[in-house]
Amino acid sequence: TGGAYTSFWLPEDARNIKHILIAFEEIDSDEIMAMRADGDEAGADAMREEKLAEIKQQADEIVNMLDNGADFDELISEYSADAAGSEAFPAGYTVIPDSVSYVEDFVDAAYSLENIGDYVLAASDYGWHIVMYASDASVAQEDLDMFVDYIHENLTATAKEKKYEETMKAWTDEYAFEIDYEALAITAPDGTAEAAS
Secondary structure, three states: OOOOHHHOOOOOOOOOEEEEEEEEEEEHHHHHHHHHOOOHHHHHHHHHHHHHHHHHHHHHHHHHHOOOOOHHHHHHHHOOOOHHHHHHHOOOOOEOOOOOOOOHHHHHOOOOOOOOOOOEEEEEEOOEEEEEEEEEEEOHHHHHHHHHHHHHHHHHHHHHHHHHHHHHHHHHHHHOOOOHHHHOOOOOOOOOHHOOO
C-alpha cells in the first residue's frame, strides 16, 4: 500500500503523478464525505459543485500560468494545499491502474493523460486538482537487490532461530535435566512451569 510496493514491484503502466490542489475548506470536504457516508450522494454532489464553482477562478488562473510556461514544481510550492505531501514525494505520487490508495477522481485524471508532461484539471471531494503525468514509475535495480538481501537475511535469521530452538528442545528431552532458575538467579523462559508461577 502507499509507497511500499515501489520498493520491489510495480505493475505495468505505473506512473508518477504530480498535482496542485486548490482545496475546499476542510470543514466543507468533511461535510461532503459525511453526506456520502450517509448515502446522500445527491446532496454531496450538489455541495461539491457549489464549492468547486467558488474556487474555479483560482484553478483556471494556475492552469493559465502553466499554459504560459510556468514551472509546475514552483506552482506546487506556491499554491498547492498539498505542498507538504508533494515535497515528501518529489518525483510525484506513484499511481497504479485501479489504485485504491487515492480518490477515484485523482486516479481517473492520472490515466486520462497520454504523454509525460501533460496535465489536466480534475475535481474531487477535496477541490480542484491540476494533475500532471510527471514520469513513468520504475523500481531501481539497487532497491531490488537491497530488498532481496533483506528477505534473505530475515529468512536466514528465522531458520537459525528455529534450528536453535529445535536443538535445545532435543537436548533437554534427551538428557532430561531440570534447570533451577531460582538457584541460578536467572529468569525462566516463557512457557516453563517456573515462569508461570
